[in-house]
Amino acid sequence: MLAKLKQAALFIKRRPKRAVVVLMLVGFVVLNLLAYIHAHAMTHFVEGGERTPAPESLSWTQKVAVLATGVRLARPANHSTPNDFELQFTQHSFETSDGTNLSGWHIAADDSRGVCLFFHGYGAAKSSLLPEAGQFQRWGYDAFLVDFRGSGDSAGDVTTIGYLEADDVASAVEYVRANFADKPLWLYGRSMGSAAILRAIAEYDLKPSGVILECPFDRLLSTAQNRFAAMGLPGFPAAQLLVFWGGAQHGYSGFEHNPVDYAANVRCPVLVLGGEADPRVTQPQLRAVFDKLAGPKQIHIFEEVGHAAYLPAAPHTWEATVRSFLEAPQ
Structure with a gap:
């Protein structure tokens, strides 16, 4: 080992320019290898075990370990059902255009005024939106909650952060329109679910x-x-x-996957x-999406709320804001 170190030192001394080039090439390869490992870990779910905690909660030693090995993304599961919220429901299964089997829950409302499809965020499943779906049902809207590919009761073990999930949105819309009465149709998305909705409308010409x-x-x-900033x-x-x-x-360009x-x-x-204290989606980034929307639009920022569900964080404000939007003349 000592002899090899001496040889390396001698090489650097005799050919410093070549040594710099070699070191740069090694660094480039190592950096790309780490990026590949992290990208795979962040888009492939694994069965069992616990998910790596949020970056903000990690110690420096834990951050170093995560940087070396990548995160662990446990496959999202539904930890509750509508029954836990005293909501009657029916289970549904349908396929996307690429043959992926998806799972959905339909929660019917009496004298329904329309149906709202709910799409969850990254690393979550459809049960995460049950509180919002229950409120819609009480307001007189059917709720249809969807597990994206790789999550909950749907097939697969991969997420593409809203890219292929746009196909899931379009397929869910097609299924609901084919199997339920012709009613006004609304789409509700959280984080990645929002990105998937925006892409689905742009790519599949949906008209909710x-x-x-x-x-x-x-x-x-x-x-x-x-x-990275959070770390x-x-x-x-x-x-x-x-x-x-x-x-x-x-199979896509990540640099072209832009909800804005x-x-x-x-x-x-x-x-x-949006959340005023959201480190994942900053105010300028949120406003950029809002400014690009081509139709009638409203925005509400929840004070002192981060990247979290807004209904439990500020129930009265969420209910007033969302209900006012739903009941406004369109």
Whole structure:
């Protein structure tokens, strides 16, 4: 070992320029390898075990371990059902255009005024939106909650942060329109679910009656950079490499997966909800999406709320804001 170190030192001394080039190449390869590992870990769910905690809650030693090995993303499960909220429901199963089997819950309302489809966030499942769905049902709207591919009771073990999930949104809309009465149709998304909705409207020409978006990120690159910022680390060039390899592993360009661009194709009424203290979707990023929306739009920022569900954080404000939007003349 000592002899090899001496040989390396001698090589650096005799050929310093070549040594610098070699070190740069080694560093480039190592950095790309780490980015590939992280991209795979962040888009592939694993069975069992616990999910890696949020970056803000990790110690420095834990952060170093995560940087070396990547996060552990446990496959999201439904930890409750509508029955736990005293809501009657029916179970549904349908396929996307690429043959992925998806699971949905339908919660019917008496004298229904319409149906709202609910789409969950990254690393979650449809049960995470049961409180919101229950409130819609009490207001007289059917609720249809969907597990994205890889989550809950749906097939697969992969997430693409809203890219392929747009197909899930379009397939769910098609299924609901084919199997339920012709009623006004609303879409409700949280974080990744919001991104998937925006892409689905842009790519599949969906025409819902209205859309409610919780904390939609503006660009996939932005959300990657925000994650590094949460760990107290510089985002460049790691965030760029993470986005590149994440897209490459799933057959798309991560740099073109930008809800802010999709938003320009959305002409139906939209309510955008955001958290004032959200480190994952900053106020400028949220406003960028809102500004690009082409149709009637409203925005509400919840004070002192981070990247979290707004109904439990501020129930009275959420109820007043959402109900007012639903009942406004469209």
